[in-house]
Amino acid sequence: MAERQFHPDTPELRAEWDGFAWTEANAKAAAEIVARYPAGRQASASIPFLDLAQRQVGAMTDTQGWLPIPVIEFVARELDMPPVRVMEVASFYTMFNLAPVGKFHVQVCGTTPCMLRGSDDVLSACFKRGMKKGHTTEDGLFTLTEVECLGACANAPMVQINDDNYEDLTEDSMGKILDALAAGQTPKPGPQVDRTTSCPEGGPTTLKKMAERNYDYRGQW
Numbered sequence: 585m586a587e588r589q590f591h592p593d594t595p596e597l598r599a600e601w602d603g604f605a606w607t608e609a610n611a612k613a614a615a616e617i618v619a620r621y622p623a624g625r626q627a628s629a630s631i632p633f634l635d636l637a638q639r640q641v642g643a644m645t646d647t648q649g650w651l652p653i654p655v656i657e658f659v660a661r662e663l664d665m666p667p668v669r670v671m672e673v674a675s676f677y678t679m680f681n682l683a684p685v686g687k688f689h690v691q692v693c694g695t696t697p698c699m700l701r702g703s704d705d706v707l708s709a710c711f712k713r714g715m716k717k718g719h720t721t722e723d724g725l726f727t728l729t730e731v732e733c734l735g736a737c738a739n740a741p742m743v744q745i746n747d748d749n750y751e752d753l754t755e756d757s758m759g760k761i762l763d764a765l766a767a768g769q770t771p772k773p774g775p776q777v778d779r780t781t782s783c784p785e786g787g788p789t790t791l792k793k794m795a796e797r798n799y800d801y802r803g804q805w
């Protein structure tokens with residue numbers, strides 16, 4: 585499980601982030617988000633606002649993004665909420681990074697289905713490339729976090745890297761994905777074996793005619 589502690593609130597942090605404000609594009613996006621909710625219910629926008637803020641920090645720092653305390657306070661001001669209420673939301677959801685991360689946030693699922701299907705091999709590929717759980721590599725490229733189930737158990741073992749899932753992994757395929765990212769390439773997300781989403785490997789094994797067209801089997805029942 586990822587460590588869920590806020591990065592220390594220091595004068596240096598304040599100097600860097602106290603002046604945080606939306607970019608022009610994000611100010612427009614924020615206005616659209618808050619308009620989805622009835623008047624007086626703007627606290628409902630705290631999750632999308634934190635996500636927007638984290639992405640803006642990511643764009644500013646060339647990382648996946650994180651939430652410095654002054655940025656959380658900015659979100660609280662925007663939504664007219666006590667900062668501690670927004671901090672509660674940020675610290676509950678692991679999609680929000682409470683400390684700086686690298687350009688690629690490698691979140692390896694270590695819950696039982698992924699563990700039984702080889703998450704140790706996935707971690708091994710990360711360790712061989714200098715990653716340590718809870719740390720960012722010295723070149724700032726990768727942060728490694730072990731997380732709980734990410735909801736893709738049918739394609740275990742899997743990993744989430746920034747906004748993409750990579751599934752049906754082996755140590756070899758995980759290594760290739762990391763090497764491609766390090767080389768500035770864009771590896772194909774999704775299953776790393778020959779299947780579409782969670783369909784059988786190699787193609788359908790039942791109701792095969794449905795794969796070609798909307799075949800009506802009802803007359804054969």
Ligand code: FES
Pocket residue numbers: 693694695696697698699732733734735736737740741742
């Ligand atoms: S156990 Fe890994 S995605 Fe569910």
